[in-house]
Amino acid sequence: MSENLLDVYNVSISFIQYVKGLNQKNLKVISDLSLSIDEGEIVAVLGSSGSGKSLLAHAILGILPDNALLNGEMYYKGELLNPESKERLRGDDIALIPQSVNFLDPLMKISEQVIGECDSEEEEKELKAKQRKIFEKYNLGEEVDDMYPFQLSGGMARRVLVSTALLSNPKLVIADEPTPGLDEAALEETLNYLRDMANNNVGILLITHDINAALKVADKIAIFYAGYVIEIANIDDFKNNGENLLHPYTKALYHALPDVDFKLTEGHQPLRDEINDYCPYLDHCPHCVDKCDSEIPKLVKHGDKYIRCFKYTE
Amino acid sequence: MYFVFISLIIEIIFSGGLFLNKNKILLFLANRFVRFIILLIFVIVLSFILIDMSPIDPIKTYIANKVVSPDQVAALQSYWGVNEPITVKIVNWLGNIVQGNLGNSLIFRAPVIDVILDRFVASLVLMFSSWVISGVLGFVLGIIAGFKRDTFVDKLIKYYCYILQSAPTFWIALIVLMIFSIYLGWFPSGLGVPIGSLSQNVTFFEWLNRLILPAFTLSILGVAQIALYTRDKLIGEMSKDYFLFAKARGETGWSLIKRHGIRNVLLPAITLQFLSFSELFGGAVLVEQVFTYPGIGQAAVSAGLRSDVPLLLGIVIFSAIFVFVGNTLADVIYNFVDPRLREGD
Amino acid sequence: MVDIADNKFKLNLRTKTLLTIGITVLVFVIIIINSLLIDSNNILTNFSIINQPPSFEHIFGTDWMGRDMFVRTLKGLGLSIQIGAGASILSSIIAVTLAILSSFNKYLDTAVSWIVDVFLSVPHILLIILISIGLGGGAFGVTIAVAFTHWTSLTRVLRAEIKQIQTQDFVKLSGKLGKSKWWIARKHILPLTITQIIVGTILIFPHAIMHEASVTFLGFGLSPHEPAIGIILSESMRYLATGNWWLALFPGLALLIIVLLFDIVGENIKKLLDPTNANE
Numbered sequence: 001m002s003e004n005l006l007d008v009y010n011v012s013i014s015f016i017q018y019v020k021g022l023n024q025k026n027l028k029v030i031s032d033l034s035l036s037i038d039e040g041e042i043v044a045v046l047g048s049s050g051s052g053k054s055l056l057a058h059a060i061l062g063i064l065p066d067n068a069l070l071n072g073e074m075y076y077k078g079e080l081l082n083p084e085s086k087e088r089l090r091g092d093d094i095a096l097i098p099q100s101v102n103f104l105d106p107l108m109k110i111s112e113q114v115i116g117e118c119d120s121e122e123e124e125k126e127l128k129a130k131q132r133k134i135f136e137k138y139n140l141g142e143e144v145d146d147m148y149p150f151q152l153s154g155g156m157a158r159r160v161l162v163s164t165a166l167l168s169n170p171k172l173v174i175a176d177e178p179t180p181g182l183d184e185a186a187l188e189e190t191l192n193y194l195r196d197m198a199n200n201n202v203g204i205l206l207i208t209h210d211i212n213a214a215l216k217v218a219d220k221i222a223i224f225y226a227g228y229v230i231e232i233a234n235i236d237d238f239k240n241n242g243e244n245l246l247h248p249y250t251k252a253l254y255h256a257l258p259d260v261d262f263k264l265t266e267g268h269q270p271l272r273d274e275i276n277d278y279c280p281y282l283d284h285c286p287h288c289v290d291k292c293d294s295e296i297p298k299l300v301k302h303g304d305k306y307i308r309c310f311k312y313t314e
Numbered sequence: 315m316y317f318v319f320i321s322l323i324i325e326i327i328f329s330g331g332l333f334l335n336k337n338k339i340l341l342f343l344a345n346r347f348v349r350f351i352i353l354l355i356f357v358i359v360l361s362f363i364l365i366d367m368s369p370i371d372p373i374k375t376y377i378a379n380k381v382v383s384p385d386q387v388a389a390l391q392s393y394w395g396v397n398e399p400i401t402v403k404i405v406n407w408l409g410n411i412v413q414g415n416l417g418n419s420l421i422f423r424a425p426v427i428d429v430i431l432d433r434f435v436a437s438l439v440l441m442f443s444s445w446v447i448s449g450v451l452g453f454v455l456g457i458i459a460g461f462k463r464d465t466f467v468d469k470l471i472k473y474y475c476y477i478l479q480s481a482p483t484f485w486i487a488l489i490v491l492m493i494f495s496i497y498l499g500w501f502p503s504g505l506g507v508p509i510g511s512l513s514q515n516v517t518f519f520e521w522l523n524r525l526i527l528p529a530f531t532l533s534i535l536g537v538a539q540i541a542l543y544t545r546d547k548l549i550g551e552m553s554k555d556y557f558l559f560a561k562a563r564g565e566t567g568w569s570l571i572k573r574h575g576i577r578n579v580l581l582p583a584i585t586l587q588f589l590s591f592s593e594l595f596g597g598a599v600l601v602e603q604v605f606t607y608p609g610i611g612q613a614a615v616s617a618g619l620r621s622d623v624p625l626l627l628g629i630v631i632f633s634a635i636f637v638f639v640g641n642t643l644a645d646v647i648y649n650f651v652d653p654r655l656r657e658g659d
Numbered sequence: 660m661v662d663i664a665d666n667k668f669k670l671n672l673r674t675k676t677l678l679t680i681g682i683t684v685l686v687f688v689i690i691i692i693n694s695l696l697i698d699s700n701n702i703l704t705n706f707s708i709i710n711q712p713p714s715f716e717h718i719f720g721t722d723w724m725g726r727d728m729f730v731r732t733l734k735g736l737g738l739s740i741q742i743g744a745g746a747s748i749l750s751s752i753i754a755v756t757l758a759i760l761s762s763f764n765k766y767l768d769t770a771v772s773w774i775v776d777v778f779l780s781v782p783h784i785l786l787i788i789l790i791s792i793g794l795g796g797g798a799f800g801v802t803i804a805v806a807f808t809h810w811t812s813l814t815r816v817l818r819a820e821i822k823q824i825q826t827q828d829f830v831k832l833s834g835k836l837g838k839s840k841w842w843i844a845r846k847h848i849l850p851l852t853i854t855q856i857i858v859g860t861i862l863i864f865p866h867a868i869m870h871e872a873s874v875t876f877l878g879f880g881l882s883p884h885e886p887a888i889g890i891i892l893s894e895s896m897r898y899l900a901t902g903n904w905w906l907a908l909f910p911g912l913a914l915l916i917i918v919l920l921f922d923i924v925g926e927n928i929k930k931l932l933d934p935t936n937a938n939e
Contacts, residue, residue, distance in 0.1 A: 058558070091563035103555045105578070117564075117565050357780055368792045489907070489908065592779070618877075618878075633782050634781050
């Protein structure tokens, strides 16, 4: 086991749901997810919206809902993440940048909110000064301190959300869909904040459904398909007509980009509970082998990257 | 705990240079008031028709209780408009009310307005004390239950509330009476002021002594609704994104509840408590009856049972005003104190 | 798909609801059958066993005329349930009628809102007393009085529901095809709101019982020679000072249990129908 800033091994997350009558069943949202992030590295998890990839962020921070079941192991700087260590690390070493202003307490003033909980007045003063400095840097005036979240404009809200992450000097920042519905300039701005942090040696997990955002800023991209990470590619693989990309889905994604071929992929992603014991991409795959319809391939190392496909396991 | 509430209320109301827009509130109140007056006329007409339908004859009741001169009967007949069609009667009576003349109570032998004011003060003390106690206690229990969701403490609070919500008020009052007055003998039982006399000749201590049990009964009953509401509301808030983010930023346990939970649940809970004036009045009627507490509820029951029509109608009007005040205060809190709403248009 | 073994013995909401419905129906049937079988004249007065505390022979004790309190309570509950059922069904009919009327046009809608406001502006208990007096009291008076004070919340729920249904295409289409408002109400709105109506009726029921008992207790409901719970409890007040606690305790407790059962059933059904709670 190599020791990175964050190592995630075989994480699965599932929920308990009703089916027919009085029966309940397990609904798997994330299956067998592994990835790692190094200091100063930006790793994007790219998947369609509503596919449950945010739950990975919640799992790392230990804030999954009660009816969620978490399997697998996660390590922060080699330390096993369990409920206790997560509680200690979150908001301190590990910070979250949430996706919208809804993640701020609607009845608490911005400054108080960004500063967070304080044990003493000295600490509060210190943090207040720090908050002011960060706000200055992000061009947020003094008047913002006393505003309520509903009074923030879209751009201000985004900068406030980013500021919350910087207050504690985190080593790992998880940005959960920080770019939905942004125009080109705002997108650029947000990604620059992330790049900035990474340049200061912070590791960043960027969870997004926006392939453009991921391509612009990430070092590695983990492709999330039907609950599985099917490939972890380097950013350079998305150049040269994508010839270094391994998985057929990743290739299809790449060719669907407007400035590449704009070729639409057909078919739908299987629903989460449709996949039982065969490759999740079976229905669309151009080069299936026998095993594909009877076994789920494992995520394996292939050169300096990872792939979940029987074509590369032999 | 108290400190948290009060400082939060003050902070929310006066924070950040935001202040309540007086003109807007006045306009709002004027609008509400006009609506209420029209509503009140509806209520009065409706009550009058109901009484008119009933076999009760106010004049006969009056005469039956007392020797009266023909002059007095004539005055009474003109007051009620006997032998006139109901429309004329209603107009007559409305005219009297507008002039502030609610008539004379038949059983108290005093102007209705005096009886009501005297009785209402006694009831207000009872209702207000139990309103405050049940509100604070209910809120605290609700917060604890929501915070300790699905634990033994939560279940205990929940079942307590479910049971009390389903318990008939008068029966709980009977049980309280049996335990504290008869079995333990701590309080006097059933030795209230005889119906028909005003409560002025009761000493303060006697009166306080009689206040405790009814107030206690109303308080333990009133806890249920507000506690369950606070619990559900807190659990709802706890599942919201901002709670998740606060957790992600390292806030945990009680301080999370204190910083974000109470802040977001307090206003709706206070609003709900103001909306409960109607039930509070209903509870007071029943509890006053069991403990023979000389309040407006007891007067209403006596008036109904002994056909004191002017008193009964007067009490209906005042109870409507009471409910209106509660609802209006709730609306003001809801619309003008929450920073999200007071800033909007 | 994985079955969760740990959860096998923990009842989920659906199972719990079915169980409570079962128990409630059972209790309900037992009380109804019993109260129909007991002729109130047959409740024996036996002056050799007056004022006896609870025993195996008379589990609720006996009263000052030597009557068995258990039998009287059963009979009283039966009466309460009949009046409660009558009042809540009548209440729902009023609610449905007004809600449908409010869907016809703007003026009727405003009128219905006004009526709701009028009925909410006076404390329930006073309104029940007034209506009961107006109708001359008795079982009829109190049933009508309770029915006329409990329809407001269901009306509001249905009114909102109907508003939502009316925005849907198939309803608009029916309107364009020249179907009458009554036709639309019957064919589209009623079938879509029927579960709401049933749940609403079940939820009114416990309140109806409780209010009937309260008003009867105060002396405005059933007449004193009826064996109602309210009457039993109001009589018991005269004997509390002599320590006959069982006269008040058991009949009230029985009423509480009935009210509680129906409350739980109603709330659970409501929760099950609400998609946000469906997976508890």
